[in-house]
Amino acid sequence: MQIDPSIKSRPKYVAPELVASAGLQLFVSESDAGHLLEPLYRQCSESGAQWLVAEPGNAPGTLADSLSGYLQRVLSDAPVTTRLYVAGSEGFLWDIRNQALSAGLVDEQIQLAPPVTKARRLFCTHCYTLMEGVTSSPHTCSGCGRLLLVRDHFARLHGAYVGVQINAEDPEEQLEQEVLQ
Amino acid sequence: MRMSPKPVQTFRDDFSYSNSPGAIARFPFPFPDDEYRYSVNIEPHTTPGPEGSVYEFLLDIDEHYLSEMAERDIVLKENPQRCLAMPHMDLACWDMIERCMQSLAADYPQHFSLSTEGDQWTWENRLLNIKDSFTFGDSSTLPLPPMEYMGRQLQGDFALLDQRDGDLFLDAGIVTCPADWSLAFDAGMSFSEWHGPVPLAHEMGVFERALKYLTAIPVGRPVRRLNWTLTVNARMDTSPETYPNWGTDRASLTADNVGEKVHLRVELQVLDRMPRSNALMFSIRTFLISFDDLVTNPDWARRMHRVLKTLPPELVEYKGLGRYHDLAVEWLSQYDPAN
Incomplete structure (x- = not known):
């Protein structure tokens, strides 16, 4: 029996791939993680893609909180074929994913890039x-x-x-x- | 024998908790063999089980009822987040209230009664001097949120598992006597996620098989399994939250106090399908017995020795026994002629 010492709740990440058929390509990143999504964004037509960037600021709460209102507005009008691509630190990835779920997306529509830092x-x-x-x-x-x-x-x-x-x-x-x- | 609740004893500070001879006799000793190995040890929880046994009814009420309810009150006052229910679990909480009140009133009519007229319900718990009337399904008519209201009247921890996408999610619970897991941290996790830290079993496919079995449980056909660990002192609240308070207990053991301080901790886990929400009610009823009381049964004493002696190192570590495993095995060996 092969023993895998990793704990099963720890997520495994793979580089996102563009799903060309999406009605809306939505990119969300922290400012220092944009390079992870750049190649995908370049493949999109301008009309069908949006990119939200979270800039560190002095607002209370997490960085993802600062995007929350805007993200909810975008997702409330988004087509059911929307795809969401997220890049940043690990906590940010899951904050955005959790916001997206509460706005009605499902995990199959969301891709999280490998965290930009080990922190x-x-x-x-x-x-x-x-x-x-x-x-x-x-x-x-x-x-x-x-x-x-x-x-x-x-x-x-x-x-x-x-x-x-x-x-x-x-x-x-x-x-x-x-x-x- | 049937157990009547006795006056309040403590699971902390002076640890006045004790088992009567009747409670020892009905203790759910969990080992069918001399060696403990993981298995999907799930079986139907068909009621009524043997009269007076812990398997007789859906929910076991025994001599420790008042003590455990007093202990739960202490834990919740200290940290209200030991009980939580996500908003989408409200219906499942009412499923749980219905199932528990109906079972208790039918199985222990001397202690509990329920009268219903449409959705107007009256519940009486004579052990805790509770009598409340409320509108079934309307949480605003209860004096507490439904999970806390019911959980404060039941022995053992409870979780409600939401079933979606062929998986089970830990989305509500009242957890004041856990064997080292945190509801606040594990909330919302899937079945394999909340078992993430368990060693060996994932690779053996135990959780995959168990999940298939559990997601297929129909209404009215509950299942059960036993789980176990050891606990130093009769401490119910061995949560990660309070670990700073009990971590040093393990270093307090000597050859002279093993029998009095080390307790076999057994969880009778029951999973029961809820009819409206399709959630699973997961009850974790914890029984504690000191080694001194355990060895009054020679068969248990011998087997306990052999189980501990052959326990794989990964499980010794996972169950937190590292600091006193050798001491416990040595002490028990006096009850096993084959050593």
Whole structure:
């Protein structure tokens, strides 16, 4: 028996491919991830394609929140053959996907490009704080201050990996820092 | 024997929880063999089962009822997000209310009664001094959201699984005594996602087969399985949320206190199809027994030793036994002449 050590909830990503028959080609990206969608966009006719870019700003909430109103408006008028292509950090991908589902799309209409960075969004299982851009484990929770082991168990609804206190059984334990892959 | 609820005992701090001889006798010892291996161990939950057993009725109410309801209240007051229901699960919650109230009133008429006139229902729970009238299907007529209202009157954790696209999604639940999983994090996950961290079983095709079986369960034909782990102290709330409070329990074990502190934790899991919503009600009824009480049954003592001794390392790790597995095996070996 071949043992695959990966946790099954962790998403696997493949480069998006254009579905030529779509009534609307909708591209959504973070500003530094546009190059992942550029080749697909170039294949589209100008009239049938739209591209929304999320620019980092000072608004509260996630970057995807800043697009939410506009995305809902576009999707409310979109044909049923709409295809959505998303590129950015992993948390952003799932935020946009979740917004699209609540606007009536189904997963078959949505393609998420491989995340542009290995940095993760982290969910603290003790105080439910969400942290962005986590690159190594363990990571100190910005909410409760506990030292969290960053696990590979992933929740699509949160777009986040779970963090669990790493030294709860032995606070004296010496820990090594590991770069996340 | 049938169990009557006794006064409140605790699952935290001083851990006054204890099992009477009757509760020990009916404990659902989960091992059919000397070696534990994964299997799709699902069987029909045909009721009534043997009189007085934990399988007699759809929902088991035993001597720990008041204690578990008091414990659930503590957990929910500390963290209300241990109970949730997504908006599309409202109908499934009412399915659950109907199924649970009808079962309890029929199976335990000394404790519960239900009278209905059209959609005007009156529910009485004499164990908790509850008597409420409400309009069936109208959540605004209940004193609490429907999942919390019903869940606060039932022993064990409950989840409602929404069935779509041939998969099951964890979209509602009340989870205050889990074996180390978080409803808040796992909410909305598919069947294979929420089992993501379980080692070995995915590769064996266990979840694929189980999902096929579960999505085909018809109304009125519930199924059940047992699951198990070990817990240090009689602690019901072994959730990831509160792990900082109980992680150090594992380091508190010595050869002298294993029998008193280590508990076999058994989950009687029942899956029951809901008629209106097509959701599955997933009940996880947890039973705890100390090793001291467990070894009063020589067959259980011997088998528990052999199961732990032969447990694959991946499962020792996954069940969080690493720190005290050897200690537990050594202590149990005195009850197994073959060692």
